[in-house]
Amino acid sequence: MAEFLSLKEAVSRFVNDGATVAMEGFTHLIPFAAGHEVIRQQKRDLTLIRMTPDLIYDQLIGMGCASKLIFSWGGNPGVGSLHRLRDAVEKHYPVPLTIVEHSHAAMACAYEAGAAGLPFAVLRGFIGSDLPKVNDQIKSITCPFTGEELAAVPSIRPDVSIVHAQKADRHGNVLIEGIVGVQKEAVLAATHSIVTVEEVVDELDAGPNACVLPEWAISTISVVPMGAAPSYTHGYYPRDNTFYKRWDAIARDRDTFADWMTQHVLNTDAQGASQ
Amino acid sequence: MSTALDVTPSEMMTVTASRALNNRTTCFVGIGLPSEAANLARLTHAPETVLIYESGTLQTRPVVLPLSIGDGELCETALTTVAVPEMFRYWLQGGRVDVGFLGTAQIDKYANLNTTLIGDYRAPKVRLPGGGGAPEIATNSKEVFVMVKHSRRTFVEAVDFVTTLGFGRDGTARDNVHPETARHLGKGPTRVITDLCVMRPDPETKELIVTELHPGVTREAVVEATGWPVRFADSVGTTPAPSAKEIEVLRALKERTERHHAGEATEQEGAS
Numbered sequence: 001m002a003e004f005l006s007l008k009e010a011v012s013r014f015v016n017d018g019a020t021v022a023m024e025g026f027t028h029l030i031p032f033a034a035g036h037e038v039i040r041q042q043k044r045d046l047t048l049i050r051m052t053p054d055l056i057y058d059q060l061i062g063m064g065c066a067s068k069l070i071f072s073w074g075g076n077p078g079v080g081s082l083h084r085l086r087d088a089v090e091k092h093y094p095v096p097l098t099i100v101e102h103s104h105a106a107m108a109c110a111y112e113a114g115a116a117g118l119p120f121a122v123l124r125g126f127i128g129s130d131l132p133k134v135n136d137q138i139k140s141i142t143c144p145f146t147g148e149e150l151a152a153v154p155s156i157r158p159d160v161s162i163v164h165a166q167k168a169d170r171h172g173n174v175l176i177e178g179i180v181g182v183q184k185e186a187v188l189a190a191t192h193s194i195v196t197v198e199e200v201v202d203e204l205d206a207g208p209n210a211c212v213l214p215e216w217a218i219s220t221i222s223v224v225p226m227g228a229a230p231s232y233t234h235g236y237y238p239r240d241n242t243f244y245k246r247w248d249a250i251a252r253d254r255d256t257f258a259d260w261m262t263q264h265v266l267n268t269d270a271q272g273a274s275q
Numbered sequence: 276m277s278t279a280l281d282v283t284p285s286e287m288m289t290v291t292a293s294r295a296l297n298n299r300t301t302c303f304v305g306i307g308l309p310s311e312a313a314n315l316a317r318l319t320h321a322p323e324t325v326l327i328y329e330s331g332t333l334q335t336r337p338v339v340l341p342l343s344i345g346d347g348e349l350c351e352t353a354l355t356t357v358a359v360p361e362m363f364r365y366w367l368q369g370g371r372v373d374v375g376f377l378g379t380a381q382i383d384k385y386a387n388l389n390t391t392l393i394g395d396y397r398a399p400k401v402r403l404p405g406g407g408g409a410p411e412i413a414t415n416s417k418e419v420f421v422m423v424k425h426s427r428r429t430f431v432e433a434v435d436f437v438t439t440l441g442f443g444r445d446g447t448a449r450d451n452v453h454p455e456t457a458r459h460l461g462k463g464p465t466r467v468i469t470d471l472c473v474m475r476p477d478p479e480t481k482e483l484i485v486t487e488l489h490p491g492v493t494r495e496a497v498v499e500a501t502g503w504p505v506r507f508a509d510s511v512g513t514t515p516a517p518s519a520k521e522i523e524v525l526r527a528l529k530e531r532t533e534r535h536h537a538g539e540a541t542e543q544e545g546a547s
Contacts, residue, residue: 026330026359027345051359052407075404077343078306086402101391104329105363105411112360124368124459127414128387128440128448131406134396148455178350179330182359211358234347241342241536 002172002215007196007222008269011037014160014192014219015046022049022158022190023056024111026181027077027239030231031164032056033224034196036265039063049158051107051182055230055247058082059265062257064094070156072102079244083251093254101135106153111182113155114189125151161190164228165213166235167204168197172215175204178234180211192219196227198236282517284470285424287489289315289525290517292376292422292468301325302374303367303412306344308422309376311528312468314340318524327366329408331357339535340528363408367415370459375416377409379423381434384482384503386421386441386464388413389434396436409439418465425469425500432503446481471497473514477506487512 005013015021015038023031035056038046047068050057055076060066062084074085088097102110109121122141132138132151141152163183165176174195176183187193195218206212215221227233230240250260282290292312296302298321304313306328314337317324325334330345334354341349350356357366366372380403381389390409394400413419423429433444441464442448449463463481467474473487485497486508498505517525 027343028330028347028350071405073405073407074402077345078341081402081404089402090399101405103406103410104359104408105368108360108363112364123364123411124415124456125411127410127452127456127460128437128443129406129410130391130437131410143455146453146455148453178347179332179345179356180358181331181345184358185360232347234350238347239343241346244342 002195002218003220004172005220005222007034007037007224010194010220010222011041014194015041015043016159017043018045019043019159020047020049022156022161022186024050024161024163024181024183024186025228025231026051026179027054028179028181028232028234029164029176029183029228030054030056031162031196031227032229032231033227034162034164034194034222035060036268039065039261039265049156051104052077053082053085055082055244058084058247058251059261061085061088061097062094062251063261066097067095068098068100070100070102072104072107076244076247078241079248081248083248084257087254100137101131102138102153103129103131106138106151107156108182108185110153110156111185111189114157115185118155120152120154122150122152156186156189158186158190160192160194161186162194162196163187164196164224164233166197166233167199167201168195168221169201169204172218172221173204174213174215174218174221175206176211176213184211184213187213188217194220194222196222196224198225198227198233199223280517280519280522282522284489286522286525287514287517288422288424288468288470290521291473291489291514292420293319293521295420295466295468296321296324296374299323299325300373301327301371302376303327303329303372303408303416305377305409305412306341308378309420310340312422313376314528315521315525318528319521327362327372329359329362331359331362333357333366338531340532342536363411367411370415372412372416373418375412375419375461377412377419377421377439379421379429379439381429381431382421382423382467383431383434383441385443385446386467386476386481386483387434387437387443388421388439388441389436391436391438393435406438413439413441413463414460416461418462421464421467423467423469425471425497427500427502430501430503442476442481471500482506484508485511487514489514490516
């Protein structure tokens with residue numbers, strides 16, 4: 001049964017130091033506000049899971065919240081590197097970061113297997129790739145029917161998954177529209193889930209095949225307008241592509257990054273307003 | 276008419292790459308250069324080319340080029356948008372993709388792609404973004420086109436890391452696989468389009484050889500920009516020059532894209 005909580009309370013209750021946390025949203029609906037709250041609460045030693053770490057994990061990693069990252073593509077889309085991620089991997093700054101690297105197909109299948117309650121996912125993947133040599137979580141399995149060798153990866157089952165969505169109704173049922181990514185799978189694969197939404201409405205107006213998360217499948221909901229910015233919420237606001245470009249210069253330098261985070265994250269409250 | 280055109284090497288590359296796509300081809304599009312070429316094809320000779328992006332946007336017709344693989348523009352102009360697991364499992368692994376269209380940071384003699392890192396994995400000199408969708412796009416698509424600017428830094432004898440399979444370290448990685456794997460494994464890279472030339476794998480050895488030079492490009496220029504002793508086909512053709520129409524459509528597309536992203540930015544800055 002979903003409980004409406006403030007974001008501060010939701011993060012405090014469900015994100016513990018050392019937890020395995022997935023914040024999903026494939027370019028679209030990235031839960032930035034929730035990630036910022038995790039940073040403000042100075043969570044440590046997290047295992048972060050995300051197909052595309054994006055700016056939000058660059059920020060979490062740069063602020064020293066993570067000790068491990070499970071991912072499949074770690075860049076700033078259309079711009080270049082995630083400099084805080086690179087600094088952690090190349091120079092172990094601010095803390096060493098263990099990386100577990102997959103492909104998109106493997107991670108998507110691993111989330112699906114997690115949602116399905118299975119121990120692992122099977123795919124025709126990683127053929128001829130060096131990734132299995134550097135990630136001992138990628139193994140192979142022989143098809144019992146044909147003898148074909150296929151790739152196997154453990155399912156993803158986070159302690160808590162965090163996603164952003166357009167809206168919830170007053171009972172806490174959630175509608176996700178547009179590029180839906182792996183959010184449904186991430187929520188269903190997790191022990192607990194935090195969903196942030198743009199608004200609460202009387203009626204979801206969801207079509208019969210819409211991507212709806214029933215309130216009894218969610219731990220908690222927080223109402224956070226603009227909660228995905230600078231990524232976007234389909235039907236509400238566009239992706240701030242200029243900010244994604246600007247981030248390159250902000251994140252490139254350790255001090256510039258620290259100043260930016262202090263000003264725009266640490267010294268703000270959970271609704272994004274300056275304190 | 277086209278001889279009077281002042282065409283840049285980068286435009287030459289995009290137009291050549293776009294011509295590689297046929298009408299009604301189903302193409303899994305990588306972001307950046309491949310996206311530019313695939314959309315040019317759709318806006319010129321191949322209006323019914325089906326473009327799909329890994330964000331789950333199926334049969335999309337963007338008016339401007341997306342900055343990221345999941346821009347709203349892709350979803351708004353798509354026939355339908357599916358979840359990412361469905362994208363990779365049903366549409367790609369299920370064998371629905373004719374052409375996987377990829378860019379890369381490094382490519383070697385056997386068309387293996389590296390987008391993971393330069394140096395050693397545990398102590399990288401430069402950490403790159405990683406594989407993303409590419410490892411499975413390259414093996415589950417029926418064939419692969421690669422589009423990348425030609426330089427010695429990019430075209431190396433052997434990649435530091437095989438993120439994505441071309442033909443393997445010795446050119447034989449796609450041979451002698453289990454019959455069930457063979458039924459699903461695509462041909463691999465069939466052409467590499469650069470700003471200097473077009474390369475194709477030698478039918479026997481799978482080593483990339485130059486089959487076409489862009490107009491005005493010398494063999495020496497290609498040798499100079501390639502990190503292995505590059506070979507040329509017995510008969511090297513000249514890539515047909517772009518038409519005035521192709522250049523006009525391409526420039527309009529890029530201008531529209533630039534204006535769109537800048538415009539968005541102004542609104543956002545103003546609002547904050």
